[in-house]
């Protein structure tokens with residue numbers, strides 16, 4: 038059994054969690070859940086990152102203390118994470134006594150190693166407020182002679198992007214007092230990280246701990262020349278920890294933030310009677326950090342240098358991911374694509390995002406694109422149409438009888454799926470979730486073909502086939518259970534529902550190796566609904582932030598409850614469809630009754646390769662009544678996403694010979710054509726063969 042400690046980057050207590058942040062927490066949560074299901078002793082540590090100037094500024098703006106601000110934000114973060122089933126073993130705060138103590142200890146080691154020295158730094162000082170100003174507390178004229186834009190902050194110009202030191206601004210004005218600050222000298226403490234150069238070269242370039250592109254980036258940008266000293270102190274006032282041997286100076290937020298991983302672990306250890314050193318000072322523990330590429334520098338140079346200088350474990354692996362884009366573009370408040378976690382949860386099932394991210398995450402650092410059409414299609418066809426469908430088509434028949442006492446002959450399917458588990462596990466282990474999901478879907482396809490071929494809905498008609506029906510359902514449900522086990526890191530709720538359905542909780546990956554037999558089957562409950570694209574639209578509409586961006590780059594709470602969005606949508610229904618195709622002549626009821634419309638289930642769907650527009654659908658009207666219908670919906674619907682759906686079929690149309698075969702009916706759809714075709718479906722509960730009145 039491995040002992041594994043996992044962290045995600047600490048969210049800053051200056052804003053709410055959004056879908057971009059969630060990429061990382063879901064990536065980490067999936068990995069942690071996988072390790073736990075494998076039987077490893079794995080713990081997941083996180084905390085709010087609470088210190089620094091931005092917190093001071095925001096607390097001041099809101100007229101509350103820093104402590105009040107970080108307490109509010111922590112509560113919101115914890116709720117958001119819980120809403121997405123992200124399960125930390127401990128969620129702490131960098132503003133904790135444990136963190137203060139560990140910072141002091143590590144600082145003492147760094148001092149003792151002779152890495153700290155003091156140097157005077159020139160900074161802007163607000164005489165009226167009696168304090169040095171942070172970059173964001175000052176505005177002035179851009180020092181770039183070609184620019185000269187006014188009202189710019191103290192670090193870089195929003196007009197020409199020039200980077201500068203705040204003391205270079207012309208006409209600086211303090212944002213706190215409105216007075217002109219003066220340049221004053223103040224001693225700062227620096228860590229001479231260059232003394233660690235040889236160690237960092239070895240550690241980053243050895244090929245074991247970092248992705249190759251990250252190792253190359255460090256080599257090309259930092260390690261090819263002497264490393265610059267790191268300024269780790271800030272003068273009072275600062276929201277953070279005062280440096281014990283340097284009164285009036287505080288540790289810069291990036292010094293104490295990563296130590297927060299350790300402090301969070303300390304809290305967990307104290308609560309569980311564990312020994313802290315077993316986790317942070319033992320060869321037997323692997324430490325894995327998950328983080329975004331924007332904070333690579335701190336975690337791959339400073340952090341290992343700090344750990345190596347103190348007596349603590351170096352990370353085994355640092356897993357770095359890219360940024361989230363939505364439909365190929367940067368997330369934007371004005372477009373509504375920067376969706377707060379809480380807004381998402383008002384509109385959509387968290388399982389959708391968990392599944393979608395998993396289906397696309399690899400172990401590379403590339404940026405990640407959330408494509409909305411793909412989001413809907415993947416959830417609806419892969420998850421609901423392929424995986425969930427397997428249970429919904431078998432469980433109801435097995436409810437009376439339970440599973441067969443002995444596992445029936447399934448032609449080796451269970452065995453094959455059990456073997457697939459090894460490859461799936463290997464893909465999860467290497468953070469290539471996209472590969473794990475592809476393999477799971479291939480396994481699901483085989484299981485669906487089995488159910489399709491054995492058609493339990495037909496066997497159920499014939500009392501003489503009761504044993505056979507039970508065997509088919511036993512196989513179908515066991516194959517489904519294997520998939521639920523493999524998906525458990527991604528979809529914990531599905532795993533739980535499957536455990537309830539089949540009377541045995543899913544607790545480990547190894548359960549996929551042994552079939553369940555002779556156990557009762559509970560009443561089948563809905564496991565996952567299809568994504569309604571309208572809800573996706575409503576979510577983005579609710580995330581649009583109008584007007585200029587909020588102060589200090591803070592993310593404000595998107596407004597508007599779901600209900601008002603829905604009303605706005607209704608009011609916006611235009612008259613074009615009706616105007617474009619006016620109503621036909623009135624008919625009598627008898628005329629209407631001549632068309633016999635029936636509910637039909639799509640049991641198979643395939644492409645007609647020679648035809649531009651046609652898909653060949655095999656419809657079940659219940660029992661063994663099958664119709665083959667050619668429908669002009671190719672390119673609009675993918676065959677696999679149709680299987681299992683309940684459609685409406687004009688069932689008494691005379692068969693029509695077409696170029697590519699005979700069509701024995703018609704499925705109903707609306708829309709002008711082209712890409713705008715919308716199939717009509719029956720609500721859940723309708724039965725194939727029922728007449729539509």
Ligand SMILES: [Zn+2]
Pocket residue numbers: 179180181184185186194195196197198199
């Ligand atoms: Zn400028």
